[in-house]
Amino acid sequence: MxxxxxxxxxxxxxxxxxxxxxxxxxxxxxxxxxxxxxxxxxxxxxxxxxxxxxxxxxxxxxxxxxxxxxxxxxxxxxxxxxxxxxxxxxxxxxxxxxxxxxxxxxxxxxxxxxxxxxxxxxxxxxxxxxxxxxxxxxxxxxxxxxxxxxxxxxxxxxxxxxxxxxxxARPGVELTNGRSVSFNGHAYNEGVGLGHVVLHEPRIVVTNLFNEDIEHEISRLDEAMGFLRLSIDDMLSRRDVAMEGEHRDVLEAYRMFAHDRGWMRRLEEAIRNGLTAEAAVEKVQSDTRARMMHLSDPYMRERLSDFDDLANRLMRQLMGYDPKSAAEMMAKDSIIVARSMGAAELLDYPRERVRGLVLEDGATTSHVVIVARAMGIPVVGQAKGVVALAENNDAIIIDGEDGRVHLRPQTDVEAAYAEKVRFRAKRQALYRELRDKPAVTKDGKSIALLMNGGLIVDLPQLKESGADGVGLFRTELQFMVASTFPRSGQQEKLYRAVLEAAGDKPVTFRTLDIGGDKVLPYFRSNAHEENPAMGWRAIRLALDRPGLMRTQLRALLKAAGGRELRIMLPMVTEVAEVRATREIIEREVNYLTRFDYQPPCNLKIGAMIEVPSLLWQLDELMNEVDFASVGSNDLFQFIMAVDRGNAQIADRFDQLSPAFLRVLLQIAEAGKRHNKPVTLCGEMAGKPLTAMMLIGLGFRSISMSAAAIGPVKNMLLSLDAAALNAILAELVHRPDANGSIRENLVRFANEQQIPL
Structure with missing residues (x-):
């Protein structure tokens, strides 16, 4: 050697x-x-x-x-x-x-x-x-x-x-550092942060590869592993992370990973083959990464991030690296920039010094995003290329509202964002003043402003935002952050906590919408799907696997004993799917009653209108459901044949096109005709301009992110809904209608002095 x-x-x-x-x-x-x-x-x-x-x-x-x-x-x-x-x-x-x-x-x-x-x-x-x-x-x-x-x-x-x-370098040519550059990412947690880059550098280069004393190296490994486990226990006991919520489940699963015997066995085997303890950690880490890199589903990428984090921590411990000294040298306005992170890595940084987090990878359900959300840190993900161009202490701006990152920003951009922060603070103060004010238009139309959620950590925003309830609770998020299928008792505990947090405000639980891009590694289909977004997912999957649906429905029914329970079915294609689900629900109610469980005092079943085939079944659907919700994101995608993930066409078609507005109007009128409430959930509901349009079309209930409720309420308080309805009736049905009516809506808002 x-x-x-x-x-x-x-x-x-x-x-x-x-x-x-x-x-x-x-x-x-x-x-x-x-x-x-x-x-x-x-x-x-x-x-x-x-x-x-x-x-x-x-x-x-x-x-x-x-x-x-x-x-x-x-x-x-x-x-x-x-x-x-x-x-x-x-x-x-x-x-x-x-x-x-x-x-x-x-x-x-x-x-x-x-x-x-x-x-x-x-x-x-x-x-x-x-x-x-x-x-x-x-x-x-x-x-x-x-x-x-x-x-x-x-x-x-x-x-x-x-x-x-x-x-x-030749004149006019710059190397990787120095120039101002902006990145378009995805907004994963709201907020604006101005500060300086702290590159997340978990990797330690191992130079001492070959051991001379096997038992000594195993002893070093045992000692370092013991310290690693204690440090994770310390993180879990910290006060700046709430004691309840999915982020706690993530960190508990992280702790279990550190106690994995298989990992320890592979490390010891590598040492006995001649490597030092740190080289053994690097080898097992590299082998695991090589096996898992080709896997594409988000859950397995999260597992890989967690494993990388643990391996890097162990290497740092073995090589005498002290992360606390590096953290103490951080600027007070630090913004962490990383390709990916394990959930616990974020907790290594002093919370009071962190102004934001930028990730090249990640998703809204990434473990580190869940923890960052619980800590109130703005997050932008999918900012491709930012790590390669960033340098420690570079000036950086993160916009968690529109998913933008500005690295080494120009002076005018920095000044504009500084003003935006000041304006945002004033605006938030205004929204807090409006929080308890009824959402009623200038001409007396009462509008239900509901919030979307999917995690316990989202629930405090129900009160803070002044939302009238939860219009969409995405139950699949609990499944996506778990390492195994959540048992009925775990599901029941979550649903009960949600209902208790909501108090007397309504909560609409959407049943599992898994499949497509929401892959659970412990629940896989052997069939390869060319187009999973239109494949075996949501209600289709649930009806084919009734045991899965029954477990969730039973947990919901138990959690809502003595309360109102609202259950919404995703991706309904035929009214027969609603009838089949009703039969399963009725059997579960009878089962629980037989065993003396208290049933919900009021059970309401609804369907999401997001598959175009329902547009020709609206009357039958309204007769079958107690309420309906429009999934505007998917409905628009399917009607216009627009893949929202395809950057080449994602902005080509406008949701304010007359063709799509006619579809929404048709749904709103069907609900009114059958006296069934219809809520619209999706991005359209959370923007003042499109929310104004929805109210003008006749929607009286819209559901959005908690952060959007203040701006939307501020808009509708100045809106004359009847006047807008008259204008829309002409614009939407005009024979020569084409393109978008966006300009007309902006002109109306300006003339009526409606804040957008």
Whole structure:
């Protein structure tokens, strides 16, 4: 083993000497690539730097045409070099030209080289460039050579990050740091934060790989594991995290993960195979990640994030790293930037110093998002590329309302957001004043403003927002954050807590809407679906698996004993599905009555109108249900054949198009005709302009996020619903109607001085 590592040690010794010499940046780079080529007996060594415009530029080479330096370029993802940069993974090829990603750059003269070894130049998980060696003969580079190149890449990453290479850039071209850049992400928790970047850097580079005393290493592992478990217990006892809610379940599951015997057994096995304790942790972590990386469902990605967090904590403990000292050096306006995080990692940071969280990955149900929401931290997720371009202490703005992130913002942008924060504070004060005021339009129409939820942590907002109730409680979120199928007792406990928190305000529970993009790993279908959004999901899945539905319905019925219970069925396609569900509910009521359980005092069953086929069954549907809800997001998507996740067409069609408004009007009139209440749930309800339109069409109940209730109520208090209804009747039914009526609505609001 020592013979294999001698080469890398000699190379690093030479590189340290080069870094200490008084050399110009280009001269130093040229020496570095020459040393690497000689040490690895390579005919070519090339270093590419990733610029801010996502172009990889050749900065130094030994073996290729020297005239190509600063001229040869590849886009991120183009060619072998671009692929390495895009994936942040090395490539080791014996025949590079046969690889499908190979791209020939004539100016470099590299077509005669076959063997190829390339590694990403990474710093804090961010890609700064790519380092490559090549040979004419077809050969496979050894593991120790790959290790040597990866270690050398760390030196180059520091050169890029320090700004030493900036002088080599051509005029008008910037490297990865320095320029202002904005990202469009997803808003996962509301709020605006202005502050400075703290890059979340969980990974520790392990340099001491091979052990000399197996029992000593196992003893070190036991000691570090014991400390890890105690630190997790300490996190769970902290006062800045509420003692109840799904975030507690997440952290408890996290603690169970730390006690997993299988993980400990694999670590000990790696140590007995010759690795140090920290190298064993890294190996098991890498093996697990390699097995799980191809899995796409959100739950398994969460499990991987939690596992990575634990492994990184254990490595830090073994290598004597103290995260508290780093946390104490954080600025008071820190905004954490990460690719992904385990739920407990967020708790390592002092809450009083955290102004926001930016994630490249994640979802509204990600464990770290659940914990951040419980702590009141603004979150933006799916901000792709932010980690690669951010640097510690960079100025940054996070907008948790529209999902925008501004890195190194221009002065005018910073000033605008500072004003937005001040304005938001004043606006929130106004909304608090309106909280207890009845939601009644200027012409006397009473409007029910309901909030959407799905977690216990959402319920305090019911009172804070002044909502009239919960118009949509997404029961599937409990299933998505759990590691196993929640038992009936666990479900009943959640539903009872929701009803108690709501008091005398109504709560509408939507039965499980799983399937599609909401995959539960402990409940899988063997069938591959080409279009899961229109596949085996929601009520279809529940009726095919009646045991699943009965368990949930029984839990709901028990929890609502003596109270009103409102059950809503998702993705109903035929009225027969409502009838079939009613029969199951009636059987469950009879079962519970037989065993002396108190039934709900008032049981109401409704359906979501989100599948277009129901538009031709509205009269039959209204006769069968006690209420209806419009799922405007899915209904619009299905009617207009618009995939909202497809950026190329997501903004092409407007929800305020007359065609879609005619559909909504048809539903509202059917509810009025049958004297059945109809609520609209979806993004349309939460924006003052579209909410105004809904009221004008005749909707008297709309459900939205808690944060949207204040702005919508502020709007409707100034609205003359009858006047708007008259205008809409003409606009929607006009024969030449096309495009959108957005401009007409804005003009009406301005003329009537309605705040939007």
């Amino acid at each position: 020592r013979e294999l590592t001698a080469g890398p040690r000699i190379l690093l010794k030479r590189l340290r000497a080069l870094m200490a010499e008084a050399l110009e940046p280009q001269e130093r780079l040229d020496h570095i690539v020459r040393e690497i080529a000689q040490n690895m007996v390579a005919e070519v060594c090339s270093f590419y730097v990733l610029r801010s415009d996502e172009i990889l530029e050749l900065y130094a080479t030994e073996g290729l045409n020297p005239q190509a330096v600063h001229l040869a370029q590849l886009r991120l993802g183009q060619g072998l070099v671009g692929t390495i940069a895009a994936t942040a993974r090395p490539l080791n090829l014996t025949d590079a030209q046969s690889h499908p990603a190979f791209t020939y750059l004539p100016e470099t003269g590299e077509e005669v080289y076959n063997s190829f070894l390339g590694v990403p130049v990474l710093r804090a998980g961010r890609t700064m460039g790519v380092l490559v060696v090549q040979n004419r003969t077809k050969r496979a580079y050894r593991e120790d050579e790959l290790e040597a190149l990866e270690t050398t890449a760390m030196v180059l990453a520091e050169m890029v990050a320090s700004g030493n290479l900036t002088r080599l």
